[in-house]
Amino acid sequence: MSHNSDVPSGPTVWDVFGLAWPMTLKAIMLHGTVVIDAYLVSALGETSLAAMGLAAAIAGFVLGAILAFSNAMQIRTAQAFGTGDAVFLKSALAAGMTVNLAVGAVGLALILVLGRPVIDAMAPNADVASLSVDYLAIFSLVILGEAVGQCLSSYFNGCGRTKLPLYSFCLSVPVNVATSIVLIYGYFGFPAFGVKGAAMGSAIAICVQVGFLVYSWVRVDGHLRRVVGWRQSSFGRSLRRHLAFSLPIAATFFSATFATQICTLIYARLSLNEFAAMTIIAPWIMVTGTIGMQWAQATGIIVAQLLGKKHPEAVLDQFLGRAWRGAFVAAAAVAIFLAAVCLSANLLYADLNVETRSMLIGFVPILLLLPFPKGSNAICGNTLRASGDTLHVMYIFIWSQWLFRVPATVLAVVYLDLSAFWVLSITLIEELIKFPAFHRRLFRGDWKRADIAV
Structure with missing residues (x-):
């Protein structure tokens, strides 16, 4: 035993x-x-x-x-x-x-x-x-x-x-x-x-x-x-290998940047108060999101080092379990902070219209949930990248952004004229859509047996 x-x-x-x-x-x-x-x-x-x-x-x-x-x-x-x-x-x-x-x-x-x-x-x-x-x-x-x-x-x-x-x-x-x-x-x-x-x-x-x-x-x-x-025997071959590894990761970041910019332009079609509420909450989500993202990147760095040292799978499983629990603690802290910002809207943004402040307070249910699937997906993505599985991570991000988030935002704002609450909820739904694809790939376990010495 x-x-x-x-x-x-x-x-x-x-x-x-x-x-x-x-x-x-x-x-x-x-x-x-x-x-x-x-x-x-x-x-x-x-x-x-x-x-x-x-x-x-x-x-x-x-x-x-x-x-x-x-x-x-x-x-x-x-x-x-x-x-x-x-x-x-x-x-x-x-x-x-x-x-x-x-x-x-x-x-x-x-x-x-x-x-x-x-x-x-x-x-x-x-x-x-x-x-x-x-x-x-x-x-x-x-x-x-x-x-x-x-x-x-x-x-x-x-x-x-x-x-x-x-x-x-x-x-x-x-x-x-x-x-x-x-x-x-x-x-x-x-x-x-x-x-x-x-x-x-x-x-x-x-x-x-x-x-x-x-x-x-x-x-x-x-x-x-x-x-x-x-x-790889010569600098030219080493450079080509580096590019083959890097391009999918870079493409993922390019895609995320362009998708975010396009969605921001679409948000401008909302009412003035709704657009103001989205403009206010977006930087808060971005800044607090760095906590979970940097935790996930640190996890990926250690996983890559462990794979390079050829540690047993049991060590990898044990470490990832610990890192995951830490990610959920970080997600809880971010969720509480974002909720506090929204609930303090009447104090922090007293000069804004009452309707705008009410919308910020209404975002609380979404922001209490968002950090958890987002943080867990980030752990999966960075772990898979650390093993060299960069293409699969890129595919998950690109299809979730361009086949769901951008079209859903256009549909919600331009055609259905939904409220800012439902528009912001698209961000949460996107993370839930990515969740099974990321976790199924990770739990399959191939990343633990990756040969990164190439």
Whole structure:
């Protein structure tokens, strides 16, 4: 008879927490930086704010692509780190950096060719267009910096050193805020650059962040520069293998981004009060959602490392059970927090219309349920990705988004004229639709026997 004591001790919930909390804080700080930049520029008036928003929206597509491939790099690095093979680790880093720089370069080329025409077509007036072009020209340096910085951050996360990327943000965020204030308004003898000053502050901050990450890598893993050889006999083959692993993960993120943007545009067809309520609750769902998502990503990192080390299936089962229980605790905390935000609508949003506040309070039943299937699906998705089963995860996300969420949103808003409550419930229904597909695949158990040493 088998006893639990016979199972070798594996990672614990605290190991997941040790990886997840720095990643969560970093994600929250990243969202907070965007809010701070908008706040600083808002004092310049609507024209400057609109210019920054337009330029940031265009740059956001490139940054989103870099982030998508960096997420794949994080899992690949965890697999390499688990094997203990220095050649594999060097190959993962070199391939990931090449992909990120290529994505950044292609993105900048597209901005150079199409940026001005797109801005001219979308800007409400010539002043906004001119300021937006100036901002985007300087912000291009941020794109290049993020290509390097996100790759190194993902590398450190995959190796389990999640505090280093957090430290880089702790350095860069104050620099961004301080330099932006000085350069926007012209303090200490500097010219007042206006909205361009915000882009300059971001560029200076990313230089500080990348400098810290490069220094940390040289100090911790600089010996990889002297490692001879590549994982797949040549760098070209290693790069192709990395792309084959990364593309499904990147496609999943691209699909999610575009589906969300389209649904947001459709929400604009709601009544003013309903659209306002959806606009208010969406950022809260996004920010609090980083808690469950980073927990799931930390779980995926550890699973990839365990698979790389070829731990027994019993250890994998034991660890995943622990991580899952932790995910439900995180989901409960998120659900309670979101419900508290909605129930406090009369206090937090006292200046809004009574009908809008009533709608926010009405969202409570959905928000109490949403974090649980969402968190469980995220655990499944990141575990399957860690085993290399990236295509199946991509298929689940894409068909649930494009065959259900987007058409259902169009039907609910445009044709059936349903209330905001039912429109928001589509998000919950989508998670419930994905639930059996994810869990059936995971419980089949093939991921525990995956050979990631390829």
